[in-house]
Amino acid sequence: MLQALGEARIVVTKRCVDVPDLMASAASGAAAVAVVSGDLPRLDAEAVMHLLRYDVRTLGVSADPSAGERLARLGVVETTAPDPAAVVAAVLRVAARDVVADPDGDDGRATGRHLDEGRPSARGRVLAVWGPAGSPGRTTVAVGLADALAAAGRPVLLVDADPYGGTIAQQLGVLDEISGLLAVARMANLGTLDGEALARACRRVGDRFDLVTGLPRADRRVEVRPDVLGTVLATAADGSDVVVDCGFCLEDPDVPLARDRMTLDALAAADEVVVVGTAEPAGLARLARGLVELRDVAGGVPLRVVVNRMRPTLGWSERDIVGMIEGYARPLGVHFLPEDRAAVDRALVAGRALSELGESHLRAALTELATALDPSAPVLSRAAARPAGRRGLRRRLAG
Ligand SMILES: Nc1ncnc2c1ncn2[C@@H]1O[C@H](COP(=O)(O)OP(=O)(O)OP(=O)(O)O)[C@@H](O)[C@H]1O
Ligand SMILES: [Mg+2]
Numbered sequence: 001m002l003q004a005l006g007e008a009r010i011v012v013t014k015r016c017v018d019v020p021d022l023m024a025s026a027a028s029g030a031a032a033v034a035v036v037s038g039d040l041p042r043l044d045a046e047a048v049m050h051l052l053r054y055d056v057r058t059l060g061v062s063a064d065p066s067a068g069e070r071l072a073r074l075g076v077v078e079t080t081a082p083d084p085a086a087v088v089a090a091v092l093r094v095a096a097r098d099v100v101a102d103p104d105g106d107d108g109r110a111t112g113r114h115l116d117e118g119r120p121s122a123r124g125r126v127l128a129v130w131g132p133a134g135s136p137g138r139t140t141v142a143v144g145l146a147d148a149l150a151a152a153g154r155p156v157l158l159v160d161a162d163p164y165g166g167t168i169a170q171q172l173g174v175l176d177e178i179s180g181l182l183a184v185a186r187m188a189n190l191g192t193l194d195g196e197a198l199a200r201a202c203r204r205v206g207d208r209f210d211l212v213t214g215l216p217r218a219d220r221r222v223e224v225r226p227d228v229l230g231t232v233l234a235t236a237a238d239g240s241d242v243v244v245d246c247g248f249c250l251e252d253p254d255v256p257l258a259r260d261r262m263t264l265d266a267l268a269a270a271d272e273v274v275v276v277g278t279a280e281p282a283g284l285a286r287l288a289r290g291l292v293e294l295r296d297v298a299g300g301v302p303l304r305v306v307v308n309r310m311r312p313t314l315g316w317s318e319r320d321i322v323g324m325i326e327g328y329a330r331p332l333g334v335h336f337l338p339e340d341r342a343a344v345d346r347a348l349v350a351g352r353a354l355s356e357l358g359e360s361h362l363r364a365a366l367t368e369l370a371t372a373l374d375p376s377a378p379v380l381s382r383a384a385a386r387p388a389g390r391r392g393l394r395r396r397l398a399g
Contacts, residue, residue: 004084010091019047026054032095035087038062038071038079044189046225048075059094061087073231074191124155124241126233127373128266131276132290133248136283137308139167140344141276141337142245144362146209147353148370155240156209157202161229161266163221163247163259166214173351174203180212181232185224188231198235206356210240221262229265244270248290250297264297272332272373273303279310279336284324291329305331306369311339333372337365 005012013030016022019042022034034051036043038060048058052075060071060079068079077097080090129142139162146158160166161181169176183201187193202210212232215221236242247263267273275294277287287305294303305325310318322334343360347353354363 001082001084001087004088005091008088008092010088019043023047023050026051026056029054031056033091034058035091036060036076038064038067043074045074045191045228045231046189049227057094057097059087059090070191073188073193122239124157124237124239125271125373126237126242126244126269127272127274128244128246128270129274129276130246130263130267130290130294131248132286132293134278134283134286136276136278136287137306137337138162138248138276139171139245141274141306141308141366142243143168143171144337144354144366145274145370145373146243147355148363148366149241149243149373150209151355151367152370152374157212157236157240157242158205158209159212159233159236159242159244160214161224161244161246161262162214163218163224163249163262165216165218166245168211168245169203169213171348171351172205172211172353174205174211174213176203176213179214179216179220181214182216182220182223184212184232184235185228188228188235189225193231193235195235195238198232206353208353208355212236214245218259221259224262226261227265229262230269233266233269250293267294267298267301270298270301273298273301274306274373275303275331276306276308279307279314279316279321279339283309284321288324288328291325295329303329303331304373305329305334306337307334308337309339310336335365335369335372337369338362 002012014025016025019040022036025031026034032055034056036058039062051058058076060067060076061082062068062071062079063082071079077094078090080086127145129138129145131138142158146156150156158168159181160168166179166181168174180201180203184193184198187197187201199210202212205211215224233242233244244266246266247259249260249263251260273294275287275290277283277290284307287307291305307321318336321336325331325334338361340360340362343354343357343362346357346360350357354360354366
């Protein structure tokens with residue numbers, strides 16, 4: 001191969017002994033293409049992404065015709081047979097592929113983003129449930145929404161991606177010795193995650209929806225490597241709607257810490273973000289700030305606001321709150337969930353989803369939210385469809 005490459009006037013800058021050597025060599029900026037053996041130990045999505053950051057595209061070489069699919073999932077641009085002429089031609093092709101130098105580019109395989117493009121109709125949506133600090137009810141909404149979408153007959157996968165450690169398994173009485181999220185993240189990083197592998201890592205909840213259980217401890221979040229969650233969510237969306245329970249941290253996106261990174265990756269993969277805030281004064285103030293932060297990090301992602309724990313004793317109307325929210329964002333809809341301690345406690349004590357426990361105000365409101373999220377249903381909820389409310393509440397919060 002070296003001889004054939006030389007004859008084609010392709011300069012081989014270095015013959016690397018292993019992946020760390022290859023990654024260090026990429027940093028020198030001298031190479032445009034990394035030619036790797038398809039079964040190179042420790043070649044994973046993170047290594048391929050590292051190479052791309054230095055503008056080095058990876059070409060796989062393998063005698064196994066089925067290796068290409070696995071390598072493509074790692075972000076390898078092309079895989080070719082170990083034939084000198086074929087390798088020379090592939091190196092020239094791969095070197096000319098500018099577009100893959102941008103991991104957010106039109107390929108999108110390694111990050112799982114760009115789900116809209118060329119999406120087959122069987123593809124579900126990724127709905128990221130996010131909300132500011134202060135436990136506004138992200139997990140309650142994520143579980144309730146997954147449950148309500150499943151009750152409407154949709155295949156649903158719920159992913160517990162809270163970087164502070166998962167709680168959904170415990171809430172739903174699912175015993176899982178192994179974290180589903182860590183298992184699928186590991187497979188995504190190795191390029192072995194496909195629909196079947198994902199299904200094996202899921203737990204079934206009451207024969208209604210599937211669950212990827214969360215992190216056992218917050219410090220294990222470093223094992224969910226950057227961009228891997230995007231791959232997991234893209235795989236998950238192949239055939240079901242995906243609801244993701246996210247963390248709240250969205251700090252500086254230029255220097256993301258591991259805890260922010262998971263949330264930012266989930267938001268980047270989302271087709272729609274469900275923003276949860278609570279109806280009390282501090283909750284609404286945090287919601288307003290959260291909407292501004294979200295706009296900064298997630299740009300034009302479509303969002304929907306859920307005002308949780310709404311109750312008449314707070315003294316403001318739904319219309320007041322819609323008016324305040326519209327001062328900060330243009331959501332697809334604003335939805336209200338009532339304070340319903342009795343229903344929530346029944347579900348928590350029984351370790352079950354709300355729909356398994358009969359009727360409740362909260363369940364009815366979640367069903368309405370799930371209906372609004374159905375792409376074939378009208379997009380605005382009743383509350384949001386009303387004319388914009390008074391701005392008095394915004395002044396009260398700002399003061
Ligand atoms: N609509 C509701 N009515 C009554 N209680 C609620 C409602 N929604 C949430 N809660 C309660 O509020 C608390 C926080 O809810 P939850 O755990 O869903 O919040 P979170 O945003 O996921 O918090 P964390 O920051 O811990 O992830 C829980 O005790 C939950 O039962
Ligand atoms: Mg939570």
